[in-house]
Amino acid sequence: MARAVTTRRKALNTAIAWAIGLLIFFPILWIIIMSFKSEGDAIKAPLDVLTSAWTFENYGVVQERSNYSRHFFNSVLLAFGSTLLGLIVAVPAAWAMAFVPSKRTKDILLWMLSTKMLPAVGVLYPIYLLFIQLGLLDSRAGLVIVLMLINLPIIVWMLYTYFREIPGEILEAARMDGANLRKEILYVLTPMAIPGMASTVLLNIILAWNEAFWTLNLTAAKAAPLTAFIASYSSPEGLFYAKLSAASVMAIAPILVMGWFSQKQLVRGLTFGAVK
Amino acid sequence: MATQHSRSAARLMMAPAVVLLLGWMLIPLSMTVFFSFKKFLPMRGDSMANGLDWVGFDNYARFISSSAFWPSVQATLVLVGGVLLVTIVLGVALAMLLDQPMWGQGVVRILVIAPFFVMPTVSALVWKNLFMDPVNGFFAHVWRSVGATPIEWLSQASLPSLVLIVSWQWLPFATLILLTAFQSLDQEQLEAAEMDGARWPQRFVFIVLPHLSRAITVVLLIQTIFLLSIFAEIFVTTQGSFGTKTLTYLIYQRVLESQNVGLGSAGGVYAIILANIVAIFLMRIVGKNLDA
Numbered sequence: 001m002a003r004a005v006t007t008r009r010k011a012l013n014t015a016i017a018w019a020i021g022l023l024i025f026f027p028i029l030w031i032i033i034m035s036f037k038s039e040g041d042a043i044k045a046p047l048d049v050l051t052s053a054w055t056f057e058n059y060g061v062v063q064e065r066s067n068y069s070r071h072f073f074n075s076v077l078l079a080f081g082s083t084l085l086g087l088i089v090a091v092p093a094a095w096a097m098a099f100v101p102s103k104r105t106k107d108i109l110l111w112m113l114s115t116k117m118l119p120a121v122g123v124l125y126p127i128y129l130l131f132i133q134l135g136l137l138d139s140r141a142g143l144v145i146v147l148m149l150i151n152l153p154i155i156v157w158m159l160y161t162y163f164r165e166i167p168g169e170i171l172e173a174a175r176m177d178g179a180n181l182r183k184e185i186l187y188v189l190t191p192m193a194i195p196g197m198a199s200t201v202l203l204n205i206i207l208a209w210n211e212a213f214w215t216l217n218l219t220a221a222k223a224a225p226l227t228a229f230i231a232s233y234s235s236p237e238g239l240f241y242a243k244l245s246a247a248s249v250m251a252i253a254p255i256l257v258m259g260w261f262s263q264k265q266l267v268r269g270l271t272f273g274a275v276k
Numbered sequence: 277m278a279t280q281h282s283r284s285a286a287r288l289m290m291a292p293a294v295v296l297l298l299g300w301m302l303i304p305l306s307m308t309v310f311f312s313f314k315k316f317l318p319m320r321g322d323s324m325a326n327g328l329d330w331v332g333f334d335n336y337a338r339f340i341s342s343s344a345f346w347p348s349v350q351a352t353l354v355l356v357g358g359v360l361l362v363t364i365v366l367g368v369a370l371a372m373l374l375d376q377p378m379w380g381q382g383v384v385r386i387l388v389i390a391p392f393f394v395m396p397t398v399s400a401l402v403w404k405n406l407f408m409d410p411v412n413g414f415f416a417h418v419w420r421s422v423g424a425t426p427i428e429w430l431s432q433a434s435l436p437s438l439v440l441i442v443s444w445q446w447l448p449f450a451t452l453i454l455l456t457a458f459q460s461l462d463q464e465q466l467e468a469a470e471m472d473g474a475r476w477p478q479r480f481v482f483i484v485l486p487h488l489s490r491a492i493t494v495v496l497l498i499q500t501i502f503l504l505s506i507f508a509e510i511f512v513t514t515q516g517s518f519g520t521k522t523l524t525y526l527i528y529q530r531v532l533e534s535q536n537v538g539l540g541s542a543g544g545v546y547a548i549i550l551a552n553i554v555a556i557f558l559m560r561i562v563g564k565n566l567d568a
Contacts, residue, residue, distance in 0.1 A: 005377045013378040020370065021387035027444070028390055030414065031402055043412040045421065089296060092289035100286035106566050108294065110559050115301045117555035119505045121524045122544035123304035125311065125531045130304070149300045156293055181285070210395040212508035217532065227508070231397045234404070234512040241406060248398045259393030260386050266449075267456050271498060272562045275453050275491045 058246035082147035094159035162196025335542035358439035367450030434518035457491035
């Protein structure tokens with residue numbers, strides 16, 4: 001039974017929660033505001049910034065000067081490419097573990113998760129060296145593979161937990177009715193698995209989009225996604241508040257929207273089912 | 277019942293994922309271990325083709341005895357410990373608040389979660405310039421407006437500043453998980469305790485905290501693993517200066533900046549061992565849940 005709460009108490013909760021929520025969100029709000037100001041106004045005192053004129057010019061300038069769309073495209077390609085590739089590898093594996101479990105399934109699953117715990121810096125040089133040898137440095141293909149590999153454990157894990165929620169009796173019934181493996185997957189499993197797969201895809205696009213170790217260390221001008229492009233603003237010569245803000249807003253906006261839709265999946269995907 | 281036929285099919289379906297992850301783990305890992313026993317300075321002409329000198333555990337000893345090592349351990353502990361403390365304490369408070377009835381709960385939740393989706397380089401750069409810049413930053417303006425001298429955040433208070441930036445990024449994660457745990461709290465048990473005369477602090481300590489203990493442990497372990505490899509935030513703010521050179525950043529510098537691969541690889545092995553110690557505890561909890 002829900003507890004009866006006085007209106008006054010509820011109003012108090014609301015006020016405190018909104019105040020804290022806005023405080024936490026404030027840096028993002030401030031980036032958005034700054035992105036619509038001129039460079040001259042952006043360095044003024046906060047109240048003067050708010051009352052100064054609004055402008056769209058930063059968004060145009062960022063694109064013009066730095067070929068923003070190229071880096072944006074790189075981010076899209078890396079995020080979607082690595083997720084798609086990961087899905088192709090992970091779906092069969094997760095399917096097998098969920099529907100044909102053996103004694104070793106649990107160990108394999110845990111081992112896969114444990115590869116996610118390997119600190120990237122510990123294998124930085126070997127990967128760097130292999131990339132040089134294979135001509136993959138600053139290439140999108142190389143990064144797609146690396147991002148796919150680092151997120152593969154999470155994809156397998158999430159798909160496994162979703163697949164396990166599909167009742168096995170339905171598959172058995174389909175088998176009794178004469179469905180072979182191909183039909184079973186195509187007509188029975190797929191429709192039921194699509195919501196789980198969609199959530200998995202969503203979370204992995206977010207993780208790949210924001211990945212900032214390998215993208216910083218394995219790219220230069222050509223294959224750099226937005227994470228690395230934004231980092232180039234850290235040099236003092238390139239420092240313009242309004243333009244940095246505009247570039248930042250464009251870099252985070254798509255993922256912010258996706259992220260809000262994936263709150264639940266976040267818990268499932270990143271805690272490996274340890275919290276329910 | 278799974279048949280022999282479906283078993284071999286299952287094995288075949290798992291093979292690509294297993295082989296890929298095995299390769300991803302074993303190949304670079306064995307290379308790191310190999311390099312850690314070698315003198316390998318590519319800038320001075322050492323290369324694998326010419327053969328590398330075997331130096332035994334020299335790199336391991338030198339990595340630990342170098343003057344940069346203990347400060348880096350200290351920086352790592354302060355950064356990881358600081359962020360854990362802030363995110364877990366505030367996360368519990370925030371989750372408790374968000375669990376209360378209120379208007380616009382969904383919107384507040386969205387506001388609170390948002391920082392988690394901001395890419396690390398953006399959040400670090402924005403904090404560094406728009407907020408912590410000692411001349412034009414938001415804080416500098418606020419400090420001046422009350423007549424105080426602006427603080428040079430990233431040099432005078434470098435580690436606390438980094439703790440603030442990273443905590444802002446990770447607070448949503450802690451809050452979301454703790455909120456999930458809060459929602460499974462037995463309200464009737466709380467009410468019963470209240471009727472028996474237990475005050476709020478007692479209810480919190482004896483009912484709420486024990487219920488949350490597992491979620492807190494999980495947040496602690498997962499965050500520790502991710503926080504130990506914090507990189508981008510340091511890379512775009514201080515580049516490891518002003519005492520912010522963590523173990524991860526030190527290894528990165530050894531390997532890529534000064535290109536002392538042998539020494540850096542020995543450091544890498546230490547980092548891997550450290551991460552594995554934390555991972556074992558996490559895997560134990562995950563494994564238990566898998567059986568349930």
